[in-house]
Amino acid sequence: MRVSHQKRIWLERLRKMKGYSQEDIAYLIHIDRSYYSKIESGVRVPSKKLAENLADLLSFHVSIFELEESPFYFALQGSPMVIAHFDLDLRYTWIFNPHPDFDPVSVIGLHDVELEDNDGTRELMKVKQEVINTRTSIRKRISFPLSGQAYEYDVTCHPLFNHKGELIGGSSASTQLIGEDVRSAEIHSCRIVFDN
Template identity: 45%
Template structure:
């Protein structure tokens, strides 16, 4: 079951039929994708992702066993993408305080409003507004204390060269 997809669809106030129509696929096929009995092709994942404004790689994250995952899993590194409204479209290796299924489609403030999340949102907005990369250290109050991250952010562009979001790589700084 792809609970994250069901939650996102409901948050967007869409029916399965509306998503299927927007992705130009059959509703029954979409229902099978949503309940996890079928995996979409990359083309179909891209069509659904475009309609729902998410990263298509979310559909394949459970099969992502390559060197990237091996290198970063359980490391102090978080990698993420957001759209121009600062809503997460993809994330890898979130802090244990956050459930991956609850992150997609939400902003940092919707997940936990504090000075750290406000600073992170300002950083990402600056990247989207200027088209320039930004590096900054930001502290977040988490369950294991005040944790500082070195955050590197850069714009994400579509095929037409328009900024469609920001990508971040955040590394925990040991004090």
């Protein structure tokens, strides 16, 4: 049981992006509209089967419902880690703990370059596309200009499969590097410049 409920704005946004009303969704997954409304508003947690049907219909990974209950959800709030899911078109379907420059609701359905077009977001999209193309995980350091300064992130992306084993997109975990991590990366970059 959920300790407190929070409206699933991400779910509402995905539904609207696909052009469905609450009534359409309820009909397609064979439940009452008011019950679906309670799922979207965060009052109800769908059963595993219902969550899978909803995830299939709206093209997101069912684990998002489980993450709401996870102790990691609370432990990671406010940490320098961003966790996200994206679809096969590299559009965000869910994001947790984004940098303060970004609203977690308004990024749903957008590409990284639609949020901000820079070398970092273009590199992140290349990594995501490679994960989709190769169906393998990739880890890379990427620098992003945020809030007027450069932030270095250790980014890990994985392919994301639904309960049927079909590729539906990917997931990413990006940890902001600080202190020694960034300094060692800068020293390594300087060595490369001086050695050449």
